[in-house]
Amino acid sequence: PVTGVLPSLIESLESSHRVFVAKDDLRYAHLLGAKSIYGIEDLRQLVEYLRDPERATTCRYTAETSDQDLDAQIDDLSDVLGQYSARKALEIAAAGGHNLLLFGPPGTGKSMLASRISGILPQLNIKQARDVAALYSLTNTPRDEGDWFTPPFRSPHHSCSAVSLVGGGAKPKPGEVSLAHQGVLFLDELPEFSRHSLEMLREPLESNAISIARAQHQITLPANFQFIAAMNPCPCGYLGHPTIACTDTPQQIEQY
Ligand SMILES: [Zn+2]
Structure with a gap:
């Protein structure tokens, strides 16, 4: 994966370019809903693709994670x-x-x-x-x-x-x-x-x-x-507490 690749992708797609990324970054295609993003293993694949787009083994995003559980585990x-x-x-x-x-x-x-x-x-x-x-x-x-x-x-x-x-x-x-x-x-x-x-x-x-x-x-x-x-209501935390006494001076509380 390449750091910061996503902002570049967004920009490129808005100007409707075809984009080639490292295969690991292909998952971003799913997030962007873009069909014009291609993942390549190495530069040779890119050359192959540019010579013969039909036969190249360039991969596109496969929706293996499209049925992912989007409800991530969060506290409720x-x-x-x-x-x-x-x-x-x-x-x-x-x-x-x-x-x-x-x-x-x-x-x-x-x-x-x-x-x-x-x-x-x-x-x-x-x-x-x-x-x-x-x-x-x-x-x-x-x-x-x-x-x-x-x-x-x-x-x-x-x-x-x-x-x-x-x-x-x-x-x-x-x-x-x-x-x-x-x-x-x-x-x-x-x-x-x-x-x-x-x-x-x-x-x-x-x-x-x-x-x-x-x-x-x-x-x-x-x-x-x-x-x-x-x-907290004061530095020690217990100002106004029914059973625990606050140990702060009025000045400390005021400053807090
Ligand atoms: Zn206190």
């Missing part, structure tokens, strides 16, 4: 007992594409609930799935075919760098905000993220895209995600 809200108001909030957020902040002491299931929103979001359409797969193909971890139509769910740790959150680097790569495109970005322990990282979220939240400036050039990547965050 139906597993959750109780939690009526939190579930209702998740359902409203999912239905309206709203951002959501889950607020409460540790161990009340904030992360467990947030991770289950994928189970009630609609599957991606072909255009969305294509865009998301194209973004992932720019990283070292392309999406599994079985996940292509599942809205992405990204939950970076609060220790992650601003670059891994919004993208960038010497050879610019999409960050978490772009890998969550058409899906959900979940930030657990929101106040633990650096001020700098949180400020960087302003642009994608306002414009659904992120521009990454480099010395030589600037690139803009899509970053249209639903933002879900969770936080």
Whole structure:
């Protein structure tokens, strides 16, 4: 497989070219619904094909995975007992594409609930799935075919760098905000993220895209995600808890 082949394929198909790819990349033909993509083992096959398209052994995509189980195994809200108001909030957020902040002491299931929103979001359409797969193909971890139509769910740790959150680097790569495109970005322990990282979220939240400036050039990547965050009521987590006392000073709580 070749890194970043999918965006090139999309571009080529829009200008109705015939495209030859390494045989391993032929599975992309299925995602794109394209009949004009051919897989080759080596350059000799390509030459054979160009000399005599009729007799060449060039292969096309065979639909061996077309009956794949598109309902990838994802956690679902139906597993959750109780939690009526939190579930209702998740359902409203999912239905309206709203951002959501889950607020409460540790161990009340904030992360467990947030991770289950994928189970009630609609599957991606072909255009969305294509865009998301194209973004992932720019990283070292392309999406599994079985996940292509599942809205992405990204939950970076609060220790992650601003670059891994919004993208960038010497050879610019999409960050978490772009890998969550058409899906959900979940930030657990929101106040633990650096001020700098949180400020960087302003642009994608306002414009659904992120521009990454480099010395030589600037690139803009899509970053249209639903933002879900969770936080404790105070640094120790127990402010307002019925039986456990909060050990923080009022100043610490205020700052938090
Ligand atoms: Zn506390």
